Amino acid sequence: MPAPPEVFARDEGQLLDHARILRYSDFERAIAYWEQLADPDRAERDAAALHDSRSLHLSPTFEGTWALDGVGDPIGGSIVAEVLSRIDDELFEADWAEAKARAGDAVTPSDLARTPAQRRFDALVEMARRAATAPADGKAPRPLFTVLVDYPTLSGRMCELANGTVVTPGHLVPWLSTADFERVVFDGPSRVIDVGVRRRLFSGATRRAVEVRDRFCTGFGCDEPASRCDVDHVVPYAAGGLTVQANGRVACPAHNPGRRKRRARPSGPDPPE
Numbered sequence: 001m002p003a004p005p006e007v008f009a010r011d012e013g014q015l016l017d018h019a020r021i022l023r024y025s026d027f028e029r030a031i032a033y034w035e036q037l038a039d040p041d042r043a044e045r046d047a048a049a050l051h052d053s054r055s056l057h058l059s060p061t062f063e064g065t066w067a068l069d070g071v072g073d074p075i076g077g078s079i080v081a082e083v084l085s086r087i088d089d090e091l092f093e094a095d096w097a098e099a100k101a102r103a104g105d106a107v108t109p110s111d112l113a114r115t116p117a118q119r120r121f122d123a124l125v126e127m128a129r130r131a132a133t134a135p136a137d138g139k140a141p142r143p144l145f146t147v148l149v150d151y152p153t154l155s156g157r158m159c160e161l162a163n164g165t166v167v168t169p170g171h172l173v174p175w176l177s178t179a180d181f182e183r184v185v186f187d188g189p190s191r192v193i194d195v196g197v198r199r200r201l202f203s204g205a206t207r208r209a210v211e212v213r214d215r216f217c218t219g220f221g222c223d224e225p226a227s228r229c230d231v232d233h234v235v236p237y238a239a240g241g242l243t244v245q246a247n248g249r250v251a252c253p254a255h256n257p258g259r260r261k262r263r264a265r266p267s268g269p270d271p272p273e
């Protein structure tokens with residue numbers, strides 16, 4: 001998606017500075033915003049083309065098996081990935097408990113009855129089963145995805161899914177009639193204004209404030225999205241730490257010392273099977 005050459009020439013130095021300083025995922029976001037600002041109409045056309053390229057093929061093949069492949073647009077793909085990953089987590093917990101009962105406390109991922117790919121397919125089957133058994137008048141769970149849009153935008157520029165994928169404002173329009181809006185007020189780049197109360201666990205608006213502020217695990221170099229993390233205390237509750245936004249942080253199971261009971265799921269590419 002090249003921007004106009006004169007705009008690139010103007011901004012090249014700044015982009016190179018970003019490339020040197022930012023970590024990869026942040027640089028990717030910076031480039032996406034730069035492309036939107038450099039040529040908003042083109043960015044919307046490109047986004048429309050991405051959406052048009054969505055596809056799914058589920059084809060019967062040899063011996064009664066099915067071949068499944070496809071490409072998702074940023075929003076639709078994120079919705080499917082999020083729901084599938086939640087079910088996959090449930091199945092992983094069940095597999096782990098079963099393996100532990102069999103292999104004892106020394107259980108390792110190689111003791112699990114299913115490979116990650118087998119479990120992911122089973123999660124898809126479970127997703128279908130739940131869809132088929134959902135009551136016709138059932139209420140769809142919300143939110144399906146979270147998008148961060150800054151005040152001047154829809155022209156001036158923060159418009160990305162909570163998982164960090166930059167989307168164009170036009171790409172969101174079809175979703176707006178069914179969207180829930182939350183107002184999250186920042187008084188600086190990293191502080192959400194909220195009202196803290198003395199509670200044991202982060203919940204409700206305070207929890208959302210921390211999730212929307214941090215967005216990813218705050219463990220060093222960790223990219224685990226907030227939806228797969230807990231919100232825990234920086235100063236532990238037992239040591240007098242308050243359950244307020246300023247004392248909260250998003251941490252994945254591996255980076256959350258208070259929740260060691262939950263194992264960290266391996267993230268990133270699947271191990272070889």
Ligand SMILES: [Zn+2]
Binds near residue numbers: 217
């Ligand atoms: Zn982490």
